[in-house]
Amino acid sequence: MNRLRQVRKSKGLTLEELAKELQEKENLKIVPNGLGKYEREEREPRRETWVKLADYYNVPVAYLMGLPDGLVQHINKTQTMTFEELHEAIIQWAENRNMISPKNTSRQYMKVSEELGEIAEGINKNNREQVEDSLGDILVTLIILAQDLNFDLLDCLKSEEKSKHYHD
Missing domain, CATH: 1.10.260.40 (lambda repressor-like DNA-binding domains)
Incomplete structure (x- = not known):
């Protein structure tokens, strides 16, 4: 809240x-x-x-x-945090705010799309700060969307990695 x-x-x-x-x-x-x-x-x-x-x-x-203090602290210490730990912190933050629900899938997809527009704007304006911020926002919105759809984004990445090895 x-x-x-x-x-x-x-x-x-x-x-x-x-x-x-x-x-x-x-x-x-x-x-x-x-x-x-x-x-x-x-x-x-x-x-x-x-x-x-x-x-x-x-x-x-x-x-x-x-944002819960725990998530803020984790985000501020990303140099020492694994991707898996950050992923888990984002899920916990979203769950604490009741943001994860299959009912929210369309709304969450729109947030992902909005962030894609923001990164496009940043790229077009050569605004490095906006691009960096948008990349982070896209990651957060994708993690939440995956949870809404009952997927684990890390599993999706691993599945993609396996697919690459089979096609190489």
Whole structure:
């Protein structure tokens, strides 16, 4: 669960006040109703919106998104983490947020597609930071999609590797 409402309330702001402040200080055009949807998790903010909200509140994006400390710590220590450990941490994070469900398959597929669009934009604009961020997001969305479909992404990779050896 994200911390958008919690942080806004701790600052004593209404949705209307926040929308006005974000327009003035962060040049983020957003309506109060849109902010409310983000808070209720009826709609997911775009990456740029997460960053501007985090900048406005002066907190890390991961904190604002409500990422469990364990996942944030794992992501921050990826140099010492195996792919399998990262894979497991992402699944645990998604399960804690009730994001994994066969009912969510279409929605999760759309998130994968959205991230593919983001990476294409980053490549076209030669924006290395956007490409790097999109690659990470694609990996996370694919892992969750695989779980929704009752696949293990690691098994899918191993299956592909076996297939390569047979075709070589």
